[in-house]
Amino acid sequence: MPTSAKTRTDEVLDRLRTDILGGRFAPGERLKFAPLCQVYDVSVGLLREVLSRLAEQGLVLASPQVGFQVTPISVEDLLDLTRTRMDIEGLALRRGIERGDMAWRARLVAAHFTLANTQRRNEEDPTRVTPEWEAAHTDFHDALLAGCESRRLYAIATALRTSACLYRRWSEAIDATDAARDPAQEHATILQYTIDGDADAAVAALADHIELTTTLIVAARE
Template structure:
């Protein structure tokens, strides 16, 4: 019997798992699935469709990203999102991305600089547009942010650092969306901080670049960098 989940056939299991994971990830990010809530497989199947096996695989994937917690005795639950969690993930992001940026500045050439300038343009545009329709454009806005920060560390020559940076970015998504929903982001302020960051990168000024990156990561959450 052929089963379809979100329009996919059951012979495309990996795609189904990825698609389920994206839907659950989105609902966690938007608070539809609140912090610390239990993720019961049967309840999720009723909400999204799909097999129990696919959901176990998807939740395991999200657990590896840090936004879901897995326990052999209690199953799965949404990771907590306290003020302490916010401070931990943002400060760690600043440290890891700062290190990755320093390494990228040593190895990145003209092509990397062009990618960074293009990513800055895209995220500046996303900042301006998202304020007109937050619900519809939040994910597009966050993807533009993800791409900009990914480019910053993309030439660091450390796959492990890049993987960890990506995980921390996803872990902090819920906090970014909370700031966005409160309309607490300031597009012109963010644009100015990114300009300072990119200018320092192009000048190959490690200290100014990492300081600007730290401010860019921490300041939107009310924790200015040193």
């Protein structure tokens, strides 16, 4: 029984997370229990657990007055999130380079190979990336953070990256970023510096990668 209950919770969590990131629910929109229970065919208790876990990931906001809602977005919050990501993810990557073993580097190379060989743009809607590329992109960045050998640092860095997904999905700049950047080269540069053990250069390349996304989002919203 516990196993099946956990599996069902994870299934609904994945579905609701995908729907939020896919734009089915807008930033700031209230997430009401009655219609959500019907849509996802779940109990109030299970839905509350799912929403609480999404709140931990930064995709949902819980407040006494409003209840649960999709996390609102703003330029001010994005800038704060970006600065924090640069600090935390940079620290995690630096520790990984200092402490990571051969298995960690092998995982990085494998994750980058998959990312580099996965179609990025959706043929039916070129303003969106494919789910396969999004998954490969997440796996590559997750691999970058995983070598830090700190459960808490890794959890914080991962939560910040998840929060940033909301901005990437809702960015009006997403269809213009290809003309202003070369994501494939950015990822390759980060990987090369990391494999070479050049922590300063790798952290700087990762910071530039994170900051450029924010710069393009802010520019598109002005």
